[in-house]
Amino acid sequence: MPGEVHGLLGSNGSGKSTLIKVLSGFHAPDEGELRIDGRDIALPIPLGRSETHGLAFVHQNLGLLHDATVLENLIAGDHERLRPWWIDWRAEAERARKLFAEHHLDLAPDDIVADLSPVKRAQLAIVRAADRVREHREHGAPGVLVLDEPTPFLPQEDVRDLFAMMRRLTANGVAIIFVSHDIDEVMEVTDRCTVLRDGHVIGTFDTAVTERSALVEAIVGRAVSVDRRVSPLPAAAPAVEVRDLSGEIVEGISLSVQPGEILGLTGLIGSGYDEVPALLAGAQRATAGQLKLGGRSLDVPTLDPADAMAARIVFIPADRQRAGIAPDLSLTENAMLPLIGGRLALNKRRLRKDTGELIRRYSVKASSSEQAASELSGGNQQKLVLGKWLQLRPQLVLLDEPTQGIDVGARQEIYDRLLEVCADGGAVICATSEFEQLEIIAHRVLIFDRGRIQSELKGQDVTKSAIAQACYKAVETHAAE
Amino acid sequence: MRQSSLTYQLERFGLVVVWLAFIALFGVLRPDTFLTWSNFSTIFGSEAVLVIVTLGIIIPLTAGDFDLSIAQTLTLVSMATALLDARLDVPLWLVLPIGLGIGALVGVVNGAITIYFRVHSLIVTLGVGTFLHGITLFIGNSQTISGVSPALMEWVIIQRYFGIPVAFYYAIGLAAVIWYMMGYTAFGQQLLFTGRGREVGRLSGVSVGRVRLTAFVMSGVLGALAGILYTGTTGSANPSSGTYLLLPAFAAAFLGATCIRPGRFNPWGSVIAVYFLVTGINGLSVLGFRTFVQDLFYGGALVLAVMVSQLVSGRKERAL
Amino acid sequence: MRQSSLTYQLERFGLVVVWLAFIALFGVLRPDTFLTWSNFSTIFGSEAVLVIVTLGIIIPLTAGDFDLSIAQTLTLVSMATALLDARLDVPLWLVLPIGLGIGALVGVVNGAITIYFRVHSLIVTLGVGTFLHGITLFIGNSQTISGVSPALMEWVIIQRYFGIPVAFYYAIGLAAVIWYMMGYTAFGQQLLFTGRGREVGRLSGVSVGRVRLTAFVMSGVLGALAGILYTGTTGSANPSSGTYLLLPAFAAAFLGATCIRPGRFNPWGSVIAVYFLVTGINGLSVLGFRTFVQDLFYGGALVLAVMVSQLVSGRKERAL
Amino acid sequence: QDDPVAAARANIEAYSDIPEFTAPGEPFDARACMEGKSIMTIPASSAIPFVKTIADHKGELAEQLGFEHAQWENQGNPTQWIQGMEHAGNNDFDLISLLAGADPRFFEPQVKAAQEKGLKVVTSHLTGLEIPAPAGVDANTAIDYKQAGKLMADWTIVQTEAQTNALIIVSEEALSTDSLVDGLTEAFEKCPDCTYEIVNVPIVDWATRIQPTVQGKLQANPDINYVIPIYDSMSTFVTPAIAISGKRDSVKVATFNGTPFVLDLIREGTVEMDIGENLDWIAHAMLDAEMRLLCDLEPIVDSKVPLRVFSAENIDEVGNPAEASEGYGDAYVAGYRALWMLDE
Numbered sequence A: 001m002p003g004e005v006h007g008l009l010g011s012n013g014s015g016k017s018t019l020i021k022v023l024s025g026f027h028a029p030d031e032g033e034l035r036i037d038g039r040d041i042a043l044p045i046p047l048g049r050s051e052t053h054g055l056a057f058v059h060q061n062l063g064l065l066h067d068a069t070v071l072e073n074l075i076a077g078d079h080e081r082l083r084p085w086w087i088d089w090r091a092e093a094e095r096a097r098k099l100f101a102e103h104h105l106d107l108a109p110d111d112i113v114a115d116l117s118p119v120k121r122a123q124l125a126i127v128r129a130a131d132r133v134r135e136h137r138e139h140g141a142p143g144v145l146v147l148d149e150p151t152p153f154l155p156q157e158d159v160r161d162l163f164a165m166m167r168r169l170t171a172n173g174v175a176i177i178f179v180s181h182d183i184d185e186v187m188e189v190t191d192r193c194t195v196l197r198d199g200h201v202i203g204t205f206d207t208a209v210t211e212r213s214a215l216v217e218a219i220v221g222r223a224v225s226v227d228r229r230v231s232p233l234p235a236a237a238p239a240v241e242v243r244d245l246s247g248e249i250v251e252g253i254s255l256s257v258q259p260g261e262i263l264g265l266t267g268l269i270g271s272g273y274d275e276v277p278a279l280l281a282g283a284q285r286a287t288a289g290q291l292k293l294g295g296r297s298l299d300v301p302t303l304d305p306a307d308a309m310a311a312r313i314v315f316i317p318a319d320r321q322r323a324g325i326a327p328d329l330s331l332t333e334n335a336m337l338p339l340i341g342g343r344l345a346l347n348k349r350r351l352r353k354d355t356g357e358l359i360r361r362y363s364v365k366a367s368s369s370e371q372a373a374s375e376l377s378g379g380n381q382q383k384l385v386l387g388k389w390l391q392l393r394p395q396l397v398l399l400d401e402p403t404q405g406i407d408v409g410a411r412q413e414i415y416d417r418l419l420e421v422c423a424d425g426g427a428v429i430c431a432t433s434e435f436e437q438l439e440i441i442a443h444r445v446l447i448f449d450r451g452r453i454q455s456e457l458k459g460q461d462v463t464k465s466a467i468a469q470a471c472y473k474a475v476e477t478h479a480a481e
Numbered sequence B, C: 001m002r003q004s005s006l007t008y009q010l011e012r013f014g015l016v017v018v019w020l021a022f023i024a025l026f027g028v029l030r031p032d033t034f035l036t037w038s039n040f041s042t043i044f045g046s047e048a049v050l051v052i053v054t055l056g057i058i059i060p061l062t063a064g065d066f067d068l069s070i071a072q073t074l075t076l077v078s079m080a081t082a083l084l085d086a087r088l089d090v091p092l093w094l095v096l097p098i099g100l101g102i103g104a105l106v107g108v109v110n111g112a113i114t115i116y117f118r119v120h121s122l123i124v125t126l127g128v129g130t131f132l133h134g135i136t137l138f139i140g141n142s143q144t145i146s147g148v149s150p151a152l153m154e155w156v157i158i159q160r161y162f163g164i165p166v167a168f169y170y171a172i173g174l175a176a177v178i179w180y181m182m183g184y185t186a187f188g189q190q191l192l193f194t195g196r197g198r199e200v201g202r203l204s205g206v207s208v209g210r211v212r213l214t215a216f217v218m219s220g221v222l223g224a225l226a227g228i229l230y231t232g233t234t235g236s237a238n239p240s241s242g243t244y245l246l247l248p249a250f251a252a253a254f255l256g257a258t259c260i261r262p263g264r265f266n267p268w269g270s271v272i273a274v275y276f277l278v279t280g281i282n283g284l285s286v287l288g289f290r291t292f293v294q295d296l297f298y299g300g301a302l303v304l305a306v307m308v309s310q311l312v313s314g315r316k317e318r319a320l
Numbered sequence D: 001q002d003d004p005v006a007a008a009r010a011n012i013e014a015y016s017d018i019p020e021f022t023a024p025g026e027p028f029d030a031r032a033c034m035e036g037k038s039i040m041t042i043p044a045s046s047a048i049p050f051v052k053t054i055a056d057h058k059g060e061l062a063e064q065l066g067f068e069h070a071q072w073e074n075q076g077n078p079t080q081w082i083q084g085m086e087h088a089g090n091n092d093f094d095l096i097s098l099l100a101g102a103d104p105r106f107f108e109p110q111v112k113a114a115q116e117k118g119l120k121v122v123t124s125h126l127t128g129l130e131i132p133a134p135a136g137v138d139a140n141t142a143i144d145y146k147q148a149g150k151l152m153a154d155w156t157i158v159q160t161e162a163q164t165n166a167l168i169i170v171s172e173e174a175l176s177t178d179s180l181v182d183g184l185t186e187a188f189e190k191c192p193d194c195t196y197e198i199v200n201v202p203i204v205d206w207a208t209r210i211q212p213t214v215q216g217k218l219q220a221n222p223d224i225n226y227v228i229p230i231y232d233s234m235s236t237f238v239t240p241a242i243a244i245s246g247k248r249d250s251v252k253v254a255t256f257n258g259t260p261f262v263l264d265l266i267r268e269g270t271v272e273m274d275i276g277e278n279l280d281w282i283a284h285a286m287l288d289a290e291m292r293l294l295c296d297l298e299p300i301v302d303s304k305v306p307l308r309v310f311s312a313e314n315i316d317e318v319g320n321p322a323e324a325s326e327g328y329g330d331a332y333v334a335g336y337r338a339l340w341m342l343d344e
């Protein structure tokens, strides 16, 4: 409907992205019809033609070319406005600067996208789609903006900005399809929402009159509690101690984790909290820092992933497609890589069997352990990655956005696994921007600001609102300065 | 601002600087012969065919595909041109479009197989190239065909401007056209997105298959054009001519991607790379070095040039 | 279950089936000469060098790198072996390690430049290869060197088992070793992750740079071994020997990746691909077809084989 | 007698007319003695027309003479030569003829193996007269390459009035190169004012190195008035180098092999002189020598295949476009028929 924000919800693999890719002409549907602004549109839509129907997209992976400049990405696919035989780069750059200024974005047309932070990339993708919609409207099309999970990369304040932008657009009659796993966001911004499960529509709800729990139930198919799942720990000697850790953003931070504890790290994007796991795992070079673990002392700047593994530290990165799994390779190969070390004789049957067990234990939906990892859905890939690392029985588990793009049901399973690690006496450090997740599983939360630890919340104080308050207090302090 | 920084400019024009340094070196050693206009016009005039082949391969390379068949396209078209012209007396205005048509057809075949069957372009173009070589041997009866009409040679190497054979200007003109196409048209952008992020390209509405096909057709046509110029340059066609241009063309394409627009295959970079390598060979020959020294120079210069370029850019990880 | 499905088995052994079909066809046409053990022993024995070169390139290919210098490594080592043995009378037990050492050194150079300077392996190995060619011309004075000691030849082609020269068994033995290495050692897995999921590998403790370097060293050593066998096969060394092998080896590597273990470079697939292509050429020679038919066959068979393999697998999108 | 120009002119004139037939040996009954015998010819490359034509003509002659002749089609790859050698060994051939560049030094062990099986292995049209048979082959039927070298030099001496300044391009790995170079240097020694420079370009590098090398040399030494590519297939790369250097009027090309396309270039004026051999004649001569070997007759070293100098004056005799076997008369056909006692 014009001027409506329509939410699209559903567990992982329920078909949200797929539906959106059908709209963009990326996939051809088996059957079905599409009506935009009362007109029937023939399916499949030829690639690149969805725009003529007034659609504009922010895809789940943003759809940016990292090797290219901001400007090149901005005008990519802008078939309507651009003359095919003459691109006036100067004029385009001017236009881009205006656009960025309008949206208060700190982007330069000449920057290479690969050098941008994830936030800026998301902003670029969103501003691109918004711009496109505006253009469509100038051409008389109704304008439909499709946002497939645009928020995981964005700090809270930018989410606000985004919502503000969405409201501006809807006020002008633009229809918006908004995909998110964050039910609060959906509750806040949408007018109606549709829930998908296994590719089927479960129902369409009027947001204003729907209970949160009803939505969750529709998504998962059963009721899920979002209650806090950890109880306070008795004080004990720390299992892990980090001293004076410095990296690209973080500067001289120290922290410690006791056995069985889940330590949450959070903050606004860019505050450096997400750097800590990568530094401690040796995935990224630290400039300084000491790590004490199980009586051993490690020099963090000289640490590389192999040393970390030897010290029974495991790291689950945020970038699943690139750093989590090798999509071309089989589940066995993906899951068993850390186990095989430098062995000269691999027992293939044994590895397959172990993988089969792992798949079962972590309830990964897969048809065979010899399947290519790319054939799994994102959530199942994440469970596989988790299984791959947790089978090492680590002393310290480092997580970076472990549930990014993961549905409510699968999240619970992941939490279960993490709690098992704690029960075995392991320590967990989890960097995430999802405050709700911290409320559920973190014993303690450190809030980062400008590369330093700004405050700490413990036990019953760990709540969504308390974390949010702490985060924004920092911003306000800066603003006051 | 990255664009205006000194390092970046050094990176962009590093190869040009090295080239000038070589010219200076040879010039000091043999000022009387090396530093003459006639020598430079020789250098510029002689490698037009290689420049065009290099320009041909960078188009599919930008789209992420290898075209190894271009050398055999060149040979086939060169042979067909010579046969049509010298043996069958077909008028030139008809020979040229036939030649280019053959090139386009080869491009369509390469593209269709690569895209429809989703086979790696390397193996497709290798196979197609070998097949074309068979056709060349067949139609030319494994012979070298000479007796090409003087008009063709006239318009390739005899005619000169500023002492440089006209073929050079064709090559430069083509480089300009491709530079414009890559940088200032929507197709150029689509080519880039196709090569660097196929998925991303499709999501932004690029018909990846069509772009790749078009790229293959373009390289086929450029290969054909190179073939026609080859015939015009040598006045004859032989069944192995193109084979030896393949590796030098790839060398120039990759070396060219380190300058002017570092990190991307680009036409001016390719042109500079070709002439940089040729200048070295020519200089060594003028100085009277034995031919194996040319190989040492060629290999050494290639590797050193990219190494230096990477050092200047701070050993940045590059897609190519 | 994908592994046991008929299509998958057909995909795995499709090339073998086509190969057998070719053998049957030639056999029907010339049963007296083609279908003889001696003919097959000729085919098997004479292409051992190509098999080893192909095995050499699939190792860096698996790790995501091209080694175009392997042909020139072969030539250089072949020349060095012949010179040391025939001209300088260095004993064989010393010549062989020197030869292999040269190969390893080339691998180190390729790897070091590619990895440290982060340059695309294509251009590095192209440059290094050309440089090696220059060295070969220099040390061999551009001559063919003959007079290699009979002992070397004895242990390459004179000695036969079941009528097939011993070189064949070396090649098969190497294929077995590489098959084991790729499939059943941690290094093989590391190689695979280096090629297909570099970041995943790195985070799992794989020292990606070392793996790539090792892959280059292995291909260098295999190139050197091929060079030594080449010298032993022909009893001589000439400055162009390897040149003919590069494109066929790449063709066989990519064709081999369509069978046995579809979608991956694999040694048995490579061996089958080499002998499939060679059987065709040999059969055509025996039947007395003109050489252009060999090219048509080679190119056509290559393209058709991968096309059919893709059709069987349902035109799956593949990394290669 | 000391006038180099006159001596050179005499030599050129001796080779400018249609050559006469000289019998290489005694007559013998070829048909009878070749009964049931077979010859395998392995050409240097079936993709080189020069070699391919000789092999084809040998096949036609063998058919007339009623014995089996096969040729091993190949693309100049030594591995293929080896396969041909083994194929011949396995299929009861009596003689292997390595034709015009299939260099037995590339595969000595196979030569030995074939000989052990009782085959005779000969090289045909590979070396100059004064070079011994390489790699232990049974016989070597040679060509007077040295004379060809002399003729190239003499031609330039005559044309420049003994003021030749030549750039000679050679490929040292080919066995015939030594003889050709010997001939060239010997002839130039008799001409005190002549200078020359020899540049080696390996065969694999012809397409990439000849053109820039010639261009560089022409720049470095503007007085060069002749380029002598000792094999005429090199001229494809030499002539554009001269054209691009803008020296088409001052630098001429003299070469050797009589390849048809180069003869056509003479008609066009791009090449000045080419020394040719009659391919059909070569086929006769090589087969003659090979048959004699199989019939246990006196072996032939000098095939007596004549050379002829082609220039603008006599180029019309080779046909248009040039044919490989035209321009040499046909006296040799009758000559060999008599020699092989076919007319009785």
Ligand SMILES: Nc1ncnc2c1ncn2[C@@H]1O[C@H](COP(=O)(O)OP(=O)(O)OP(=O)(O)O)[C@@H](O)[C@H]1O
Residues within 6 Å of the ligand: A011, A012, A013, A014, A015, A016, A017, A018, A365, A374, A375, A376, A377, A378, A379, A380, A381, A405, A406, A407
């Ligand atoms: N090419 C394919 N062939 C068959 N099944 C596939 C293919 N690709 C994906 N699937 C299956 O489809 C399901 C969903 O995959 P998809 O990646 O779309 O999930 P998703 O909705 O994005 O889930 P997630 O939230 O976990 O990322 C998976 O169970 C997967 O096994």
Ligand SMILES: Nc1ncnc2c1ncn2[C@@H]1O[C@H](COP(=O)(O)OP(=O)(O)OP(=O)(O)O)[C@@H](O)[C@H]1O
Residues within 6 Å of the ligand: A010, A011, A012, A013, A014, A015, A016, A017, A018, A019, A060, A376, A377, A378, A379, A405, A406
């Ligand atoms: N190419 C494909 N072929 C077959 N099935 C596919 C293909 N791509 C995706 N699927 C399946 O379609 C289903 C829907 O995936 P989709 O990506 O739309 O999920 P989603 O709802 O967006 O999930 P998420 O929240 O994880 O993004 C998945 O189960 C996936 O396995």
Ligand SMILES: [Mg+2]
Residues within 6 Å of the ligand: A016, A017, A018, A060, A148
């Ligand atoms: Mg999705």
Ligand SMILES: [Mg+2]
Residues within 6 Å of the ligand: A012, A013, A017, A377, A378, A379, A405
């Ligand atoms: Mg998904």
